[in-house]
Amino acid sequence: MKKKIAIFGSTGSIGTQALEVIRAHPEGFAVSVLTANRQADLLIQQAREFLPSHVVIADENRYSEVRTALQDLPISVHAGKEALCEVASFPDTDIVLMALVGYSGLLPTCRAIDAGKTIALANKETMVVAGAIVTEKARAKGVNILPVDSEHSAIYQCLLGERNPLEQILLTASGGPFLHVPTQQLDKVTPKDALKHPNWSMGAKVTIDSASLMNKGFEMMEACWFFNVPPSKIEVLIHPQSIIHSMVQFEDGSVKAQLGQPDMRLPIGFALGEELRLNNKFPRLDFTKLQLTFQHPDLERFPNLSLAYHAMEAGKASPCALNAANEVAVDAFLHEQIGFTTIHEINAYVLGHLPSIADANVSLEALIETNEECRQMALQLVRQYAGRNFSYAKVHL
Numbered sequence: 001m002k003k004k005i006a007i008f009g010s011t012g013s014i015g016t017q018a019l020e021v022i023r024a025h026p027e028g029f030a031v032s033v034l035t036a037n038r039q040a041d042l043l044i045q046q047a048r049e050f051l052p053s054h055v056v057i058a059d060e061n062r063y064s065e066v067r068t069a070l071q072d073l074p075i076s077v078h079a080g081k082e083a084l085c086e087v088a089s090f091p092d093t094d095i096v097l098m099a100l101v102g103y104s105g106l107l108p109t110c111r112a113i114d115a116g117k118t119i120a121l122a123n124k125e126t127m128v129v130a131g132a133i134v135t136e137k138a139r140a141k142g143v144n145i146l147p148v149d150s151e152h153s154a155i156y157q158c159l160l161g162e163r164n165p166l167e168q169i170l171l172t173a174s175g176g177p178f179l180h181v182p183t184q185q186l187d188k189v190t191p192k193d194a195l196k197h198p199n200w201s202m203g204a205k206v207t208i209d210s211a212s213l214m215n216k217g218f219e220m221m222e223a224c225w226f227f228n229v230p231p232s233k234i235e236v237l238i239h240p241q242s243i244i245h246s247m248v249q250f251e252d253g254s255v256k257a258q259l260g261q262p263d264m265r266l267p268i269g270f271a272l273g274e275e276l277r278l279n280n281k282f283p284r285l286d287f288t289k290l291q292l293t294f295q296h297p298d299l300e301r302f303p304n305l306s307l308a309y310h311a312m313e314a315g316k317a318s319p320c321a322l323n324a325a326n327e328v329a330v331d332a333f334l335h336e337q338i339g340f341t342t343i344h345e346i347n348a349y350v351l352g353h354l355p356s357i358a359d360a361n362v363s364l365e366a367l368i369e370t371n372e373e374c375r376q377m378a379l380q381l382v383r384q385y386a387g388r389n390f391s392y393a394k395v396h397l
Contacts, residue, residue, distance in 0.1 A: 006033035089115035131225035153267035217308020325350035
């Protein structure tokens with residue numbers, strides 16, 4: 001029987017590539033749910049091709065447009081953020097591919113786990129904000145959470161069939177577009193500069209996080225929860241070619257690595273196949289042309305990575321606070337309200353001034369409150385920074 005896939009964030013980078021995988025394997029997959037935030041036109045197009053049972057447009061202002069466009073088809077159309085949680089638990093779904101951006105993926109993921117769905121997780125912020133709660137829910141429900149991020153998929157693949165305890169995870173990072181830009185020029189780079197990722201095609205938010213290495217900090221946190229290791233056992237290595245997606249070192253010094261083209265359709269397919277490798281005609285590696293290099297990250301250039309380690313080691317609501325501040329700061333940078341280096345300044349301030357709720361027992365309700373308070377704190381900082389005389393200077397990348 002075909003596996004029924006619910007794609008949360010179907011119009012984004014991960015969602016559209018997941019549909020490419022499903023399109024190439026119609027014998028194995030069917031789409032049960034498609035959701036989008038605001039891109040109604042693309043959502044309508046996808047729904048007409050894949051004929052899901054349910055469609056959700058989170059922006060309620062676009063509901064009438066979507067409903068009218070799909071009224072000739074047997075598709076239930078829903079709108080609003082609560083609808084995202086509702087459809088996550090509907091019975092006609094086997095795997096929920098969670099590709100929503102940022103904090104918005106947390107509650108639908110929790111609802112899907114409560115309903116016993118297998119989760120293909122591309123929304124790392126779910127683990128960053130509430131890793132302890134999410135992993136405990138999954139254990140209690142017997143739910144399998146499969147990593148979709150290329151790095152976590154690589155680690156997962158390296159550990160399949162292993163009986164030996166790992167000594168260290170080597171988490172690779174491309175270094176993004178600013179790996180060789182002089183540090184003193186980073187406060188003048190523009191959003192356009194930051195969106196020029198050298199290897200990967202991703203959404204705007206994760207691309208900016210990759211440029212600041214905050215994405216790698218979040219991936220470190222996610223790996224802690226996925227593989228039950230402390231931050232001290234995860235080393236980040238800059239690997240500009242993005243061919244080795246991550247490595248695992250064992251207690252005898254042996255290292256396993258997973259290699260492949262920098263193509264997100266590979267880890268997406270591995271997750272949807274639930275460890276079955278789907279055949280494809282994608283380009284193969286030519287090892288005679290590979291030159292693989294590695295270096296330690298420059299923490300002066302990428303201070304957000306240090307913040308992520310600090311937040312994970314502090315625990316409680318610190319990762320939630322850091323994620324909230326970063327989402328606000330990145331959005332402000334993309335809208336040219338603040339400079340690139342100000343993202344770190346806002347993150348550091350919020351992390352150092354956690355609201356009192358952060359010291360309470362960390363329930364899901366407490367994290368929701370922490371998230372909102374830290375966002376408000378970050379928004380206030382954005383307003384202060386935006387009032388400064390701030391201008392971009394051209395940087396030659």
